[in-house]
Amino acid sequence: MSELLAVEDLTITFPTGRGPVDVVKDVSFTVGRNETVGIVGESGSGKSMTSLAVMGLLPRGAVTRGSIRLDGVELLGRGEGEMRRVRGEQASMIFQDPLSSLNPYYTVGLQIEEMYRAHRRCGRQEARKVAVEALAQVGIPEPERRAGHYPHQFSGGQRQRVMIAMALVCSPKLLIADEPTTALDVTVQAQILRLLADLQRETGTGMVFVTHDLAVISSIATRVLVMRRGEQVEYGTAEQVFAEPRHAYTRMLLESIPRIDDELPADEVTS
Ligand SMILES: Nc1ncnc2c1ncn2[C@@H]1O[C@H](COP(=O)(O)OP(=O)(O)O)[C@@H](O)[C@H]1O
Ligand SMILES: [Mg+2]
Numbered sequence: 001m002s003e004l005l006a007v008e009d010l011t012i013t014f015p016t017g018r019g020p021v022d023v024v025k026d027v028s029f030t031v032g033r034n035e036t037v038g039i040v041g042e043s044g045s046g047k048s049m050t051s052l053a054v055m056g057l058l059p060r061g062a063v064t065r066g067s068i069r070l071d072g073v074e075l076l077g078r079g080e081g082e083m084r085r086v087r088g089e090q091a092s093m094i095f096q097d098p099l100s101s102l103n104p105y106y107t108v109g110l111q112i113e114e115m116y117r118a119h120r121r122c123g124r125q126e127a128r129k130v131a132v133e134a135l136a137q138v139g140i141p142e143p144e145r146r147a148g149h150y151p152h153q154f155s156g157g158q159r160q161r162v163m164i165a166m167a168l169v170c171s172p173k174l175l176i177a178d179e180p181t182t183a184l185d186v187t188v189q190a191q192i193l194r195l196l197a198d199l200q201r202e203t204g205t206g207m208v209f210v211t212h213d214l215a216v217i218s219s220i221a222t223r224v225l226v227m228r229r230g231e232q233v234e235y236g237t238a239e240q241v242f243a244e245p246r247h248a249y250t251r252m253l254l255e256s257i258p259r260i261d262d263e264l265p266a267d268e269v270t271s
Pocket of ligand 2: 049178179
């Protein structure tokens with residue numbers, strides 16, 4: 001059986017004043033059904049570009065080499081209409097900032113309903129029922145009442161839950177989460193991570209979890225791709241990458257994870 005997602009030699013090129021530049025170069029990874037793969041790297045390393053390429057959200061011609069197969073089917077070169085069907089129904093993405101992805105003028109219930117109705121033939125009432133269930137599934141209390149509220153009436157963490165509900169409402173096979181917890185404070189971040197891990201387990205959705213924070217990956221991913229300046233510096237099982245990182249850059253990322261048992265050397269202790 002083929003992998004759920006197979007990205008091969010993905011290269012993304014942007015024109016600049018100094019000529020074309022590869023912002024992502026020869027990146028390859030796979031995501032199995034029911035698996036979470038982490039993509040980690042500092043800001044600007046090409047994580048979002050890679051995610052957007054999978055979703056077909058880059059300008060035409062930006063992907064200059066490689067292959068992206070979802071469930072064995074090549075996505076590159078497909079038309080916008082086809083990609084619109086793929087998005088939401090087969091692959092969904094959530095972003096760092098849920099406020100910019102939600103429409104402030106519509107209730108969250110309506111936005112989830114619309115997402116559902118864009119892909120499924122059904123009436124208003126059925127869609128409303130599905131939306132309320134989706135809100136319940138992501139742990140929004142009183143989902144029936146909350147469905148009638150607007151995005152600004154939710155906290156940052158709850159808005160991210162709403163985004164997750166919207167992303168999963170059509171039961172996609174693949175979920176790409178691009179720094180979904182970066183804008184949240186640490187406690188809420190942990191709650192959202194647990195929710196994503198639980199939903200992943202319950203639904204069997206394959207997940208790509210993008211972050212600049214290797215510590216976050218350790219709790220959620222089975223495999224890890226480390227990116228730097230558009231290139232893939234390391235790719236392996238989470239165990240492998242954490243236990244014996246091959247690349248100096250990965251070791252540096254690992255060393256920057258604070259540990260509870262860390263003891264500061266005497267000369268670094270400041271008060
Ligand atoms: N519209 C654009 N034109 C040219 N280069 C871009 C554009 N958008 C982003 N980049 C460059 O692409 C690289 C990768 O960006 P991105 O994928 O957003 O990084 P990450 O998500 O890892 O922080 C960065 O070096 C960035 O400067
Ligand atoms: Mg990014």
